[in-house]
Amino acid sequence: MKKLPLIVICGPTASGKTALAIEAAKRYGGEIVNADSMQIYKYMNIGTAKPSDAELAAAVHHLVGFIDPREQFSVADYVPAAHEVISEIVSRGHIPIVAGGTGLYITSLVNDVEFGDDGSDPEIRAELNRLAEEKGAEELLKMLAEFDPVSAERLHPNNLRRIVRAIEFYKTTGRTISEHQEETKRKESRYEPQMFMVDYERSVLYDRINRRVDIMLEQGLVGEVESLLDMGCTAEMQSMQGIGYKETIEYIKGSITLDECAELIKQNSRRYAKRQLTWFRRDGRIKTLAPGEYIQI
RNA sequence: GCCUUUGUAGCUCAGUCGGUAGAGCAAGGGACUGAAAAUCCCUGUGUCGGCGGUUCGAUUCCACCCGAAGGCA
Numbered sequence: 001m002k003k004l005p006l007i008v009i010c011g012p013t014a015s016g017k018t019a020l021a022i023e024a025a026k027r028y029g030g031e032i033v034n035a036d037s038m039q040i041y042k043y044m045n046i047g048t049a050k051p052s053d054a055e056l057a058a059a060v061h062h063l064v065g066f067i068d069p070r071e072q073f074s075v076a077d078y079v080p081a082a083h084e085v086i087s088e089i090v091s092r093g094h095i096p097i098v099a100g101g102t103g104l105y106i107t108s109l110v111n112d113v114e115f116g117d118d119g120s121d122p123e124i125r126a127e128l129n130r131l132a133e134e135k136g137a138e139e140l141l142k143m144l145a146e147f148d149p150v151s152a153e154r155l156h157p158n159n160l161r162r163i164v165r166a167i168e169f170y171k172t173t174g175r176t177i178s179e180h181q182e183e184t185k186r187k188e189s190r191y192e193p194q195m196f197m198v199d200y201e202r203s204v205l206y207d208r209i210n211r212r213v214d215i216m217l218e219q220g221l222v223g224e225v226e227s228l229l230d231m232g233c234t235a236e237m238q239s240m241q242g243i244g245y246k247e248t249i250e251y252i253k254g255s256i257t258l259d260e261c262a263e264l265i266k267q268n269s270r271r272y273a274k275r276q277l278t279w280f281r282r283d284g285r286i287k288t289l290a291p292g293e294y295i296q297i
Numbered sequence: 298g299c300c301u302u303u304g305u306a307g308c309u310c311a312g313u314c315g316g317u318a319g320a321g322c323a324a325g326g327g328a329c330u331g332a333a334a335a336u337c338c339c340u341g342u343g344u345c346g347g348c349g350g351u352u353c354g355a356u357u358c359c360a361c362c363c364g365a366a367g368g369c370a
Contacts, residue, residue: 076331
């Protein structure tokens with residue numbers, strides 16, 4: 001079976017993915033598929049550095065701003081949605097260009113990781129979290145070890161979130177998450193990706209990040225967050241965990257000054273960029289581009 | 298000009314009764330399969346201001362020089 005070609009533009013925040021994607025779309029007759037876990041939300045424009053109206057008009061974009069920020073969303077929602085959009089793009093005779101910085105979304109899509117309809121249950125998850133608070137994460141790890149020793153061995157006792165997830169997976173599917181992971185690794189992907197990332201010198205990237213945060217504040221990030229709070233968003237919501245949002249909420253609540261808020265956003269963005277680099281660096285398929293270099297296919 | 302205090306990691310500072318030094322923050326590295334802008338793990342990076350003296354050995358003691366802060370004139 002012929003694999004579907006896919007252009008992927010990934011990399012850390014503030015590395016110019018949007019502009020590169022638009023350029024590639026124009027040049028090769030492509031349509032852009034967002035792979036950013038925060039730009040999927042509506043009303044969150046400034047803080048997520050969503051493409052501007054002009055940029056959105058310059059090329060066809062998909063999966064941008066289509067989820068209400070009060071709602072949950074996950075890779076398991078993203079991947080099937082992206083598959084569908086991509087197959088439509090291909091059927092139009094266009095080239096799909098996946099662009100974004102969320103490593104998990106990109107890898108799961110490109111490697112064609114399967115997410116079934118079951119496999120998640122918010123109630124079980126909440127119950128496990130409650131149990132962890134009572135008895136501690138180590139107790140849960142022991143529990144996990146009884147039916148999935150492979151995962152239990154791999155997970156650090158402090159990583160409660162993953163421990164909970166592994167137990168939740170077993171309880172909802174009757175299979176262990178480690179088995180599931182092995183299976184999906186063996187599976188052939190339907191895609192043949194060409195992956196690119198702009199490789200900035202670290203200090204240059206950090207300058208870009210710092211500058212961009214200043215611009216976000218000038219553009220009215222505080223106002224954007226205020227109106228999100230007005231529409232009922234709360235700090236606990238997934239969308240409000242986004243960098244730029246959680247810190248601005250602290251400022252609006254009065255627990256930090258605007259300067260502290262700006263510094264915190266910058267620092268968290270830099271740390272995020274570092275984590276993104278760690279993720280993408282280990283994917284040997286990614287070709288690095290010099291700053292200013294266009295992608296070549 | 299004189300007196301006092303001070304100079305140790307990127308920052309704030311500990312410390313060594315003389316045996317080349319350690320915390321917090323910052324930073325760096327890594328993991329990652331349904332919260333992923335999330336979550337978690339690992340790591341001390343240093344002509345101890347400079348130049349001499351004493352000493353087997355000086356970041357530590359002494360002299361001088363340079364910088365910083367305060368005080369007196």
